[in-house]
Amino acid sequence: MQKTLLHSLAFALQANAASVVPLPELKGPYRVGTSVLELVDSSRTDPFAPGVRQREVIISLFYPTQEEAEKCTLAFQFPPLTAAFIDGRYNDTNASAERILTQSCIDSPLSHPELPLLFFGPGFSNSRTYYSAALEELASHGWNIIAADHPFDANIVEFSDKVLYAKDSTLVNGTADQYLEVRVADMKFVLDALSDPAIVSRIPGLSAATSSPSSRLQTDKVGAFGHSFGGATSLQLLANDTRFAVGANFDGTLFGAVVEKGTDSPFVIFGTNPRMVDDSWPTGWKNLRGFKRQYAINDTEHGSFTDFPIIRDILGPDSPPLLNNGLGIIAGERIIDIQTAYVDALFGRFLKGENGELLDGEGSEDWPEVSLVGKN
Numbered sequence: 001m002q003k004t005l006l007h008s009l010a011f012a013l014q015a016n017a018a019s020v021v022p023l024p025e026l027k028g029p030y031r032v033g034t035s036v037l038e039l040v041d042s043s044r045t046d047p048f049a050p051g052v053r054q055r056e057v058i059i060s061l062f063y064p065t066q067e068e069a070e071k072c073t074l075a076f077q078f079p080p081l082t083a084a085f086i087d088g089r090y091n092d093t094n095a096s097a098e099r100i101l102t103q104s105c106i107d108s109p110l111s112h113p114e115l116p117l118l119f120f121g122p123g124f125s126n127s128r129t130y131y132s133a134a135l136e137e138l139a140s141h142g143w144n145i146i147a148a149d150h151p152f153d154a155n156i157v158e159f160s161d162k163v164l165y166a167k168d169s170t171l172v173n174g175t176a177d178q179y180l181e182v183r184v185a186d187m188k189f190v191l192d193a194l195s196d197p198a199i200v201s202r203i204p205g206l207s208a209a210t211s212s213p214s215s216r217l218q219t220d221k222v223g224a225f226g227h228s229f230g231g232a233t234s235l236q237l238l239a240n241d242t243r244f245a246v247g248a249n250f251d252g253t254l255f256g257a258v259v260e261k262g263t264d265s266p267f268v269i270f271g272t273n274p275r276m277v278d279d280s281w282p283t284g285w286k287n288l289r290g291f292k293r294q295y296a297i298n299d300t301e302h303g304s305f306t307d308f309p310i311i312r313d314i315l316g317p318d319s320p321p322l323l324n325n326g327l328g329i330i331a332g333e334r335i336i337d338i339q340t341a342y343v344d345a346l347f348g349r350f351l352k353g354e355n356g357e358l359l360d361g362e363g364s365e366d367w368p369e370v371s372l373v374g375k376n
């Protein structure tokens, strides 16, 4: 039904095409496809849901595709009720969120299963859809990316047959460590699901019957990254499941046993500048025993690492004033380019065997807003 809604929305908007606001064209060498999968974990009861029900997770995939341009229908960034939720939050009578169009083709075939998989986690209470602009840009550089929503942690999770709200943006159902544990279990479940032929066959371009290793998704060794609580989840995932082999955290306070126990796996922390040194970082950092880097990015605030800066910029004068809170003054396109360059270098080095020379400072003159504040 979500696709039906999206299609009917697309149809409705065709009548008024001038009102559509497209995200910038992608800069990487690949065209990008996107698809949504709703997954049920029959092994877990949802610990947060009122009543007894199985834990459900919804994911978006962003991936290189070879779809011909004329067959491509671009996806809107937000499904309808999520868009309405965002408009309400920003008091936006212009209904801007409904009009943001991504550069990703709906349900185009995933054409490079041999490229590594990256798992992305949103900030606490945020929808995965708040990051699609950054994720589609990264995918265009040659990554298969999964963004997951965590129901009853995200304020709104829009399934085809229901919407799950967590209205408070607070830890109503437990401690941060308990929420983290649920996120880790969600991510492990999604990675397992991507090895399940019945689920793989629901991904456009893949079939259950693929036997050659190069035509399967690369589930043995993946990357994990995220914003805020999603960044904290990435670190805990490295400790919980060795398939998650390398991670990155955009401005997230760290939680979980991993802060004290540490990990041998590579991990990078990105923070704001002016720096808001997080209390959890000195301990977490000391206990990173593998490759590590810490960067601070000028003119950013916590919200800079979402798509709202780019949305603010493409809306221009239509941008609702409330939207501008906590986003920093960095340009939306610039922060996405910075994230793309550094994340591509990190995961390129540890998942593609590339040099990732930016991690050693080579080419860093292109990114003068980024300061290296820690390394080993």
Ligand SMILES: *[C@@H]1O[C@H](CO)[C@@H](O)[C@H](O)[C@H]1NC(C)=O
Residues within 6 Å of the ligand: 047, 048, 049, 050, 051, 172, 173
């Ligand atoms: C979580 O909170 C909801 C209400 O917000 C409540 O119905 C549910 O029982 C709580 N779950 C747990 C595990 O406490």
Ligand SMILES: *[C@@H]1O[C@H](CO)[C@@H](O)[C@H](O)[C@H]1NC(C)=O
Residues within 6 Å of the ligand: 091, 322
């Ligand atoms: C939202 O808009 C309403 C009516 O336009 C106004 O009364 C209210 O103060 C606004 N809220 C904020 C937080 O700006």
Ligand SMILES: *[C@@H]1O[C@H](CO)[C@@H](O)[C@H](O)[C@H]1NC(C)=O
Residues within 6 Å of the ligand: 181, 184, 185, 188, 239, 240, 257, 258
């Ligand atoms: C992750 O590891 C911790 C111990 O470090 C353990 O308590 C927890 O149950 C694990 N969680 C999952 C989902 O595997």
Ligand SMILES: *[C@@H]1O[C@H](CO)[C@@H](O)[C@H](O)[C@H]1NC(C)=O
Residues within 6 Å of the ligand: 091, 092, 093, 094, 317, 318, 319, 320, 321
């Ligand atoms: C709606 O857009 C107009 C410009 O087209 C702008 O002046 C106004 O501030 C916007 N309203 C809101 C609530 O964002």
Ligand SMILES: *[C@@H]1O[C@H](CO)[C@@H](O)[C@H](O)[C@H]1NC(C)=O
Residues within 6 Å of the ligand: 273, 298, 368, 369
């Ligand atoms: C970034 O901020 C630092 C101060 O923390 C400053 O020294 C540096 O010049 C800034 N770089 C740019 C490109 O603005």
